[in-house]
Amino acid sequence: MHFTGTIWRPPYEATSFLLQATAGCTHHQCKFCTLYADLPFSFQMSPLVHIEEDLKEAKKQIELWKNIQISRTFLTGANPFVLKFSRLMEIADLIKKYLPDNKTIGCFSRITDIALKTDEELSALADKGYDRLTIGIETGDDDALTFMHKGYLSTDILIQCQRLDQAGIGYHFFYLAGISGAEKGRKGAATTAQICNQLHPQIIGANMLTIYPNSKLYEEIKKGNWQEESEMEKYEELKTLVESLNIPVWFGTLGASNPIPIQGTLPRDKKKVLSLLDEILEKISEEELRTYRKNLRHL
Numbered sequence: 001m002h003f004t005g006t007i008w009r010p011p012y013e014a015t016s017f018l019l020q021a022t023a024g025c026t027h028h029q030c031k032f033c034t035l036y037a038d039l040p041f042s043f044q045m046s047p048l049v050h051i052e053e054d055l056k057e058a059k060k061q062i063e064l065w066k067n068i069q070i071s072r073t074f075l076t077g078a079n080p081f082v083l084k085f086s087r088l089m090e091i092a093d094l095i096k097k098y099l100p101d102n103k104t105i106g107c108f109s110r111i112t113d114i115a116l117k118t119d120e121e122l123s124a125l126a127d128k129g130y131d132r133l134t135i136g137i138e139t140g141d142d143d144a145l146t147f148m149h150k151g152y153l154s155t156d157i158l159i160q161c162q163r164l165d166q167a168g169i170g171y172h173f174f175y176l177a178g179i180s181g182a183e184k185g186r187k188g189a190a191t192t193a194q195i196c197n198q199l200h201p202q203i204i205g206a207n208m209l210t211i212y213p214n215s216k217l218y219e220e221i222k223k224g225n226w227q228e229e230s231e232m233e234k235y236e237e238l239k240t241l242v243e244s245l246n247i248p249v250w251f252g253t254l255g256a257s258n259p260i261p262i263q264g265t266l267p268r269d270k271k272k273v274l275s276l277l278d279e280i281l282e283k284i285s286e287e288e289l290r291t292y293r294k295n296l297r298h299l
Helices: 048-065 085-098 111-115 119-127 142-147 154-167 185-196 216-222 231-244 270-283 286-294
Strands: 017-020 022-024 043-045 072-076 104-109 133-138 171-177 203-208 249-253 263-266
Touching: 017 048, 022 072, 048 085, 085 104, 085 119, 104 111, 111 154, 119 154, 133 154, 154 185, 171 185, 171 231, 185 231, 203 231, 231 270, 231 286, 263 270
Parallel strands: 017 072, 072 104, 104 133, 133 171, 171 203, 203 249
Antiparallel strands: 022 043, 249 263
C-alpha cells in the first residue's frame, strides 16, 4: 500500500478501507494546524497507477481471507475532494472495479473544494457513491476564520453545504473549541450553531484547540496578537454549542484533543450531554485539564 506521512482519518471511519488519493493539504495556511508538518511538500496527488495497485492488493486480501467485505472506502489526505471531477470519477470507477461490494466513498473536504464543482458534477459524484464527507468547518465565527486564514467565511459554509444537500451528498462537521480565542468562545459557538441549524450535518464532532510550538498560531501568541482560551472556557463553549443546536445530529467530542469523551444524539440526548458538561465544569479543575493539554505530544 502507498501511504505517505501520518495518516489521519476520523474516528467514525475506523471500519472503512483507507485508500491514499492525496497527501498533504492544498491550503496549508491555517495558523493552528501542524497535522501535515512531517511532509516534505505541501500537497501531492497519488498517481492513478498507485491507486490501482493498492486496490489490487486489497482485492487479493479479500480473496485470501474470504470473510472480509469492504462496503466503504475513505480516501486519505487533508482534502482529496479538491481533485478534479474527472479524477474523482476515475477513482470511483477503479474502486468499483476491484471492490464491487463497495457502496460509498468518503474523504476530508474543505469548503473551497466543494465550490470547485458544478451542481451537475456534485450530483454525479453522489451517484458514484461519494457520501458523508468530513469537513473541518472549525467555526462559524468570521473573525476567527479570517484570523486563522481558513480561506472562507461562514456564508461560504452555508452556501456550499446547501449545495451538498441538494446533490444528495451527506457530510459531517468538525468543530474546533478554542479557535475564537479567550473570552470569545461562547459567542463563536452560538454563531456556529446558527449556521449548523440551517444545514443537515449528520455528525458534529468537536475537537479542542491544542497549540504546538511549530504552528503559526504559537508565533502570533508570542507577538501578543492572540490569547488562548482556558480549558474551562472550552467546555463552556461546547455547552453553548449544544444548547444552541436545534437540529437532529449526532454530537461527540472526538479524538485525542478531548480529555473527556462525550457523545449523544441531539435533541434526544441534549439534557444528558449538558449534564455531563456541567459535571466537568463543577468537578474538574483548570489545572487538571491544562496538564492534559500540555502532555498531549501529538494529535
